[in-house]
Amino acid sequence: MTILIQQPDHLGVEVDAKTEPLNERELMLDGGFLIPQTNSFGQIFRTYNDVESARHEGVENFYRKNHTYQSLDFVKKMRQEYAKLNKVEMSIWECCELLNEVVDESDPDLDEPQIEHLLQTAEAIRKDYPDEDWLHLTGLIHDLGKVLNLPTFGGLPQWAVVGDTFPVGCRFDESIVHHKYFKENPDYNNPSYNTKHGIYSEKCGLDNVMMSWGHDDYMYLVAKENNTTLPSAALFIIRYHSFYALHREEAYMHLMNDEDVENLKWLHIFNKYDLYSKSKTRIDVEKVKPYYLSLIEKYFPAKLKW
Ligand SMILES: O[C@H]1[C@H](O)[C@@H](O)[C@H](O)[C@@H](O)[C@H]1O
Ligand SMILES: [Fe+2]
Numbered sequence: 001m002t003i004l005i006q007q008p009d010h011l012g013v014e015v016d017a018k019t020e021p022l023n024e025r026e027l028m029l030d031g032g033f034l035i036p037q038t039n040s041f042g043q044i045f046r047t048y049n050d051v052e053s054a055r056h057e058g059v060e061n062f063y064r065k066n067h068t069y070q071s072l073d074f075v076k077k078m079r080q081e082y083a084k085l086n087k088v089e090m091s092i093w094e095c096c097e098l099l100n101e102v103v104d105e106s107d108p109d110l111d112e113p114q115i116e117h118l119l120q121t122a123e124a125i126r127k128d129y130p131d132e133d134w135l136h137l138t139g140l141i142h143d144l145g146k147v148l149n150l151p152t153f154g155g156l157p158q159w160a161v162v163g164d165t166f167p168v169g170c171r172f173d174e175s176i177v178h179h180k181y182f183k184e185n186p187d188y189n190n191p192s193y194n195t196k197h198g199i200y201s202e203k204c205g206l207d208n209v210m211m212s213w214g215h216d217d218y219m220y221l222v223a224k225e226n227n228t229t230l231p232s233a234a235l236f237i238i239r240y241h242s243f244y245a246l247h248r249e250e251a252y253m254h255l256m257n258d259e260d261v262e263n264l265k266w267l268h269i270f271n272k273y274d275l276y277s278k279s280k281t282r283i284d285v286e287k288v289k290p291y292y293l294s295l296i297e298k299y300f301p302a303k304l305k306w
């Protein structure tokens with residue numbers, strides 16, 4: 001028998017009642033990954049409104065800037081600049097190591113070095129989906145775009161690198177965290193940009209939608225322009241994994257085309273591992289490194305343009 005458990009964040013998790021006695025702290029996912037009920041600070045995941053918590057102020061301050069400055073104009077400029085891919089040449093693994101220098105100020109659930117998060121995500125997926133090696137590698141690389149914060153990559157401020165993403169050029173949906181700060185955005189009162197469709201049309205496909213600029217779109221660009229052989233679902237995951245308004249709140253569905261709808265199924269799977277694998281459990285980097293190097297070799301050139 002299968003029971004559908006409604007979590008506080010309305011994520012439905014399927015649990016086999018015969019074999020899995022329910023324990024208060026953890027829930028079972030598809031192939032055995034345990035979803036913790038709370039993050040390593042003892043809070044429900046993605047809590048953005050707890051003024052008592054130590055991390056709260058920093059996170060809210062982050063979103064105030066992010067929502068104020070991410071306009072259509074800003075996104076266009078960033079895309080043009082970073083499409084040049086003229087900053088550095090290096091391998092995927094070199095980038096994983098660089099990422100350790102980056103601290104993500106937008107994340108209420110994580111204060112571990114980023115490489116831990118990459119490996120925790122990838123290893124959790126690997127346990128439940130042993131045959132989908134492309135999805136393991138997607139886990140490893142999905143946050144590499146956060147190097148945008150480092151001086152070599154332009155030293156972008158946090159609000160232009162991390163945090164949840166959203167479309168620009170149409171109305172900012174109310175479900176986006178800390179929505180109130182959009183009032184300061186120059187696009188908020190622009191009648192061409194503040195309607196349901198804005199500059200887009202029904203089912204135009206997410207590929208034609210400009211997303212707020214950050215690590216997702218940048219890493220998508222790097223992977224695509226360096227001719228990765230990863231499937232389209234992997235590129236979709238990389239590009240939209242921070243788009244919680246879509247994959248959790250079901251906003252902006254009217255912009256998706258049929259291919260987006262297909263790819264969204266994989267993003268839903270991926271998101272559970274990305275979010276709920278954030279913990280204090282350390283991964284032995286040296287032990288798993290050979291496996292990930294072999295995947296990198298399979299799907300990427302030895303050196304990439306960044
Ligand atoms: O704070 C987090 C973090 O920046 C993640 O990398 C991003 O994917 C999430 O959407 C965001 O909420
Ligand atoms: Fe991310």
Ligand SMILES: [Fe+2]
Pocket residue numbers: 117121142143274
């Ligand atoms: Fe992540």
